[in-house]
Structures are given as structure tokens and as C-alpha cells.
Amino acid sequence: MADIKHGLDVLKNNVKIAPEKPGVYRMISLTEEVLYVGKAKNIKKRIVAYTKFDKLPTRLKRMVAEVNRMEFIIVENEAKALLMENELIKRFSPRFNILLKDDKTFPHLMINPHEDFPALRKQRGKRTADCRYFGPFVSASAVNYVMDVIQKAFLLRSCRDTDFKNRTRPCMLYQIKRCSAPCVGKISKEEYHKLVNQVIEFLEGKNTKIQDELAVKMQQASDNLDFETAAVLRDRIKALTSVQTGNTVEYSALKSVDIIAIARKNNLVCIQLFIIRNGQNCGNIPYFPQQTEDAEDQEILEAFISEFYANHTPPKEIYISHELPNRDFLESALNTKISLYTRGDKAKLIENAKENAKAALERKIAEQTSVKNNLTEMQKCFDLPKLPQRIEIYDNSHIQGSYAIGAMVVATPDGFDKKSYRTFNIKNPDITNDDFAMMKEVLLRRFEKMAPENKPDVILLDGGLGQLHAVHEALKNYDLSDITIIAISKGPDRNAGREFYHMKNKQSFALPYRSALAFYLQNLRDEAHRFAIGTHRKKRAKSVFKSRIDDIEGIGAKRKKDLLNHFGSVQEIAQAGIADLTKVAGISKKTAEKIYNFFHK
Numbered sequence: 001m002a003d004i005k006h007g008l009d010v011l012k013n014n015v016k017i018a019p020e021k022p023g024v025y026r027m028i029s030l031t032e033e034v035l036y037v038g039k040a041k042n043i044k045k046r047i048v049a050y051t052k053f054d055k056l057p058t059r060l061k062r063m064v065a066e067v068n069r070m071e072f073i074i075v076e077n078e079a080k081a082l083l084m085e086n087e088l089i090k091r092f093s094p095r096f097n098i099l100l101k102d103d104k105t106f107p108h109l110m111i112n113p114h115e116d117f118p119a120l121r122k123q124r125g126k127r128t129a130d131c132r133y134f135g136p137f138v139s140a141s142a143v144n145y146v147m148d149v150i151q152k153a154f155l156l157r158s159c160r161d162t163d164f165k166n167r168t169r170p171c172m173l174y175q176i177k178r179c180s181a182p183c184v185g186k187i188s189k190e191e192y193h194k195l196v197n198q199v200i201e202f203l204e205g206k207n208t209k210i211q212d213e214l215a216v217k218m219q220q221a222s223d224n225l226d227f228e229t230a231a232v233l234r235d236r237i238k239a240l241t242s243v244q245t246g247n248t249v250e251y252s253a254l255k256s257v258d259i260i261a262i263a264r265k266n267n268l269v270c271i272q273l274f275i276i277r278n279g280q281n282c283g284n285i286p287y288f289p290q291q292t293e294d295a296e297d298q299e300i301l302e303a304f305i306s307e308f309y310a311n312h313t314p315p316k317e318i319y320i321s322h323e324l325p326n327r328d329f330l331e332s333a334l335n336t337k338i339s340l341y342t343r344g345d346k347a348k349l350i351e352n353a354k355e356n357a358k359a360a361l362e363r364k365i366a367e368q369t370s371v372k373n374n375l376t377e378m379q380k381c382f383d384l385p386k387l388p389q390r391i392e393i394y395d396n397s398h399i400q401g402s403y404a405i406g407a408m409v410v411a412t413p414d415g416f417d418k419k420s421y422r423t424f425n426i427k428n429p430d431i432t433n434d435d436f437a438m439m440k441e442v443l444l445r446r447f448e449k450m451a452p453e454n455k456p457d458v459i460l461l462d463g464g465l466g467q468l469h470a471v472h473e474a475l476k477n478y479d480l481s482d483i484t485i486i487a488i489s490k491g492p493d494r495n496a497g498r499e500f501y502h503m504k505n506k507q508s509f510a511l512p513y514r515s516a517l518a519f520y521l522q523n524l525r526d527e528a529h530r531f532a533i534g535t536h537r538k539k540r541a542k543s544v545f546k547s548r549i550d551d552i553e554g555i556g557a558k559r560k561k562d563l564l565n566h567f568g569s570v571q572e573i574a575q576a577g578i579a580d581l582t583k584v585a586g587i588s589k590k591t592a593e594k595i596y597n598f599f600h601k
């Protein structure tokens with residue numbers, strides 16, 4: 001009770017000095033731990049609510065008991081408060097905040113209508129003012145589907161700019177009627193831009209208008225006995241029809257709406273998000289926020305909306321499954337309308353999102369139960385001191401010593417933690433053909449940067465006794481008393497399911513063939529192998545496309561781009577004279593001489 005009394009006294013004292021303005025507040029413990037970060041339109045009024053101890057949920061009562069002091073940040077408006085709160089939550093990860101740790105960026109479709117022959121691209125991250133963006137789409141498969149339809153229906157190019165500028169004849173996409181081949185003049189700039197405008201209208205939801213126009217043109221072509229053109233137009237109409245048949249009547253009237261619903265079971269919470277843009281369902285995705293114990297559904301939903309839209313552009317309207325206590329604040333901060341419908345077609349959409357949240361929750365619980373059973377069996381079979389909460393799996397990848405990398409993936413009771421994956425470029429060129437030495441370097445670099453919060457319980461190595469001994473030798477100066485190191489090697493005839501497991505001071509052994517634990521550990525090992533191979537291939541591909549221009553001192557990305565755009569290829573640049581090189585914008589005579597001398601050593 002003394003702690004609670006002290007916490008309440010701290011809050012009451014802060015009520016006297018708290019500003020009556022919008023801003024962010026922090027609850028801080030005696031050990032200077034940030035316990036909670038919150039936002040408010042009026043900070044003083046929000047703190048008063050915490051002093052009404054009996055009305056607080058259990059989670060917040062525990063928080064109040066630990067509060068030793070508070071800090072305030074005043075901001076201009078609700079939007080700034082939302083952004084500041086999100087920034088501080090990411091920085092401190094307070095244990096009494098509801099955390100959305102599996103947030104991600106969504107892909108958009110992008111087109112630059114100011115280019116001579118624009119291409120439709122997938123885009124994540126930073127935007128530019130010249131381009132038009134459409135989306136977001138919740139997955140790569142969703143955006144790929146739309147791009148595939150657009151290729152069939154509008155014949156826009158999809159090639160890279162360098163390929164486009166250096167083509168002398170149409171590629172295969174032109175032959176299969178997936179591109180209009182502007183690269184070799186099969187379509188004029190004016191006609192191509194008509195296609196671009198149709199794509200923009202299509203992505204804005206004006207499908208019917210485009211189909212009507214195409215149907216008129218198809219009939220005209222047929223009347224003129226131009227059956228080849230009529231067939232092309234017919235195929236484009238079919239592609240558009242395939243999209244429309246996939247859209248539901250309920251979505252067709254919605255222009256810019258997100259639908260958010262919450263479900264909970266066994267102390268686990270799922271929030272389902274549906275994204276609707278221009279009458280099209282851009283996909284749905286489940287989120288599983290953390291630290292939700294004792295929190296009400298309304299509080300969880302509000303925390304999700306605050307965190308999610310601090311990192312994503314909000315739609316014109318958000319449909320929600322539960323009323324929010326601070327709906328006005330969020331509407332003002334996000335500049336959007338937040339609506340709760342209890343009847344009608346929109347209520348059915350919310351109910352559908354709820355059902356999807358429940359189904360995702362059931363799948364998550366089933367997965368967690370399966371993983372927990374495997375971890376319990378793993379603890380027993382490998383004589384682990386506790387149920388592992390963090391397993392790190394390591395693998396190497398190279399081709400005869402070239403492009404050597406080490407990879408680390410992380411598994412937890414909740415599944416693979418992809419945000420914790422790491423790659424290690426092997427720094428010592430003398431060891432890239434030595435798997436044991438590579439594994440030593442990777443583990444040493446990992447342990448040099450290890451922190452208490454990311455310390456593994458188990459390290460799983462893809463290899464045999466050699467890798468096991470190499471890692472123990474590398475880490476001999478570290479305390480491994482509470483870390484178990486296991487090496488997993490291929491079984492007889494490299495048969496999956498018959499692997500051998502090796503541990504220090506223990507006899508190597510195999511698990512029962514096709515046992516659930518054997519499959520689980522095999523899955524962990526395969527994920528590390530997949531990640532290592534994928535990273536290695538990206539590194540190798542990047543090297544393949546690396547231009548000789550990159551080795552010229554003082555030639556950065558912009559000058560390289562200008563040179564390639566002017567001459568078309570590195571070979572043409574190498575053959576150019578100094579006078580020709582100076583014709584490129586930004587290339588002085590001194591720089592031209594440097595480029596010329598590089599290619600004429």
C-alpha cells in the first residue's frame with residue numbers, strides 16, 4: 001500500500017504543475033525506467049484520471065504503484081502529440097504500453113506521369129512529389145496481382161530504364177501481348193500516355209468507364225475488319241472484367257476506408273485490418289499487439305490506431321468494432337473520420353472483419369500450442385535448464401569463397417522474429433573457404449554486441465562436431481553457463497529427418513524419425529539456410545550489376561546515371577573522347593579527363 005500511496009502522491013503533485021495543453025507525458029520509476037508513454041489533448045485532465053485509482057484496470061494500478069516522477073512534452077496539436085508518443089514508445093518500449101511490434105511498411109503502386117514513357121512500379125518507403133501513388137496493398141502478392149492485370153489490360157512497360165533505352169527490338173512481353181513496346185517505337189508517345197491515363201483512372205476505381213470505351217473501340221475495329229486489334233481489345237476487356245468479378249458489391253461504394261476489428265481469447269488479442277481503396281479490397285492482415293493483459297478492448301484498439309497511423313497514411317474514414325474513449329482526439333490528430341456502425345451494410349463489413357480476427361486468433365493459438373509443445377520436448381531431450389525463449393540459428397553461404405556471408409535467424413515461442421535476423425559479411429578474406437573459421441568470426445562478432453535483452457537461450461549451428469568445437473573455442477572467454485550450443489548435421493545419405501545432434505561433453509544422438517521435434521528443428525535449420533542463401537544471392541547479384549564506373553573516384557550515383565543515360569552503356573562511355581564526355585551535364589573537363597584516363601590506362 002505504501003508504494004501505491006507514493007505513486008498516487010506523485011500523480012497528485014504533478015496534477016498541480018501539469019500543463020492544460022496537448023502533449024505527451026512519461027511515467028518514470030525509481031530506477032529511471034520509462035513505465036508508460038501517453039498522449040493527451042489536455043495533459044492535466046489525463047493525469048487526473050490516473051488519480052482515480054479504484055476505476056483503473058489492474059495493469060495501470062501496478063503502474064501507478066511504481067511511478068516515482070513524471071515528464072511532460074508540450075506540442076502544437078494532436079497530430080504532433082501522436083507522432084511524439086509513437087517516437088517515444090519505439091525508443092523506450094515501456095512495459096505498461098500496448099506495443100505493436102510486428103508493424104511493417106506496405107507496398108504501393110507508383111507511376112510518374114511526367115516521364116516520356118512511364119512504367120508502373122512497386123514502391124515502399126520514401127515518396128516523391130512528381131509521382132502518383134496507389135494503395136497501400138497489404139502484401140506483395142496483392143500488388144503483384146494488380147500489376148499483372150494492368151500488364152494484360154493496358155500494356156505498360158515493366159522493364160528497367162537502362163534496358164528500355166538500350167533495346168533494339170521488342171522483348172518477349174510484346175510477343176505475348178503484355179507490353180506495347182514503346183522502346184522500339186511500336187506506339188507513339190501520345191498513344192502511350194493515353195494508356196497511362198487509363199491506368200490512373202483504373203486505379204482510381206473508374207473501371208466501368210474504361211471498359212465502355214474499350215468496348216466501343218473493339219466494335220469499331222471489328223466493323224473495319226481489323227480483327228487483330230479487336231482481339232487485343234477483347235483481351236484487355238477480359239482482364240478488367242476479372243478484377244470486377246473479384247470485387248464485392250459492399251466494397252464498390254467505398255473510396256478510402258480501413259476496417260479495424262478486435263478479437264481476444266486466452267489473453268491473446270488479434271486486430272484485423274482490411275484496406276479498401278476505390279472500391280477494391282487491397283487485402284487484409286492480422287496484428288497481435290503485446291502487453292495487452294488486463295487492458296480493455298477499447299484501450300487496445302485506440303493504442304493500435306495511434307501506433308499504426310503514426311507510421312502509415314490514414315484513409316478518409318476508419319470503421320471500428322468498438323467505441324473509443326478518445327475518438328475526437330484521434331480524429332483531430334489523424335484528420336480522418338472514425339465511425340462505429342451497428343446496423344446496415346457497413347456494420348456487416350465490421351462484423352466480417354471481426355470473424356476474420358477470430359479465425360486468425362484460433363490459428364495463432366494453434367500455432368503457439370504446437371510450438372510450445374515442441375519447446376517443452378526440446379527442453380526435455382536436450383536437458384535445457386528452462387524452456388527456451390530465444391533460439392538463434394546460424395548458417396554460412398558462399399561460392400568457392402566468393403561473396404561469403406554468415407546468417408542468423410531467431411525463433412521464439414511466437415514463431416520466427418524476422419526483425420531480429422542478421423547477416424554478417426565475412427571480413428577476413430583468408431577464411432572464406434573455411435566454414436569453421438567463418439562460423440568463429442560470425443559468433444565472435446555476435447557476442448561482442450550482445451545485450452541482456454537479446455541473449456539467446458539456445459544457439460543452433462548448421463554443421464557437425466567441427467562447427468561445434470570451433471564455436472566453443474571462439475567463445476571460450478565468454479560465460480556460456482546459461483547458453484546451450486547445439487550443432488545439427490545431416491543424417492545417413494543426407495536424409496532429412498535423420499539428423500544427428502551434437503553437444504559439448506555429450507554423446508551425439510538422433511531424434512526419433514519423423515518426430516514432431518525433429519521436424520521443428522529441421523524447420524529452424526532450413527529457415528537459416530534459406531535466409532543465408534537468399535542474402536548471398538542478393539550480394540552476388542549486386543556485384544554482377546556493379547559497373548566499372550563505380551571504381552572511378554569522384555563519380556557518384558547521379559553522375560553515373562547521367563553518363564549512362566547519355567551514352568547508353570559503359571562500353572560507349574569507355575570509347576568516348578574527352579570532348580564527348582564534357583557534353584554530359586555536370587561533367588567538367590577535369591572530370592572528363594579522369595574518366596578518359598581510367599578507361600585508357
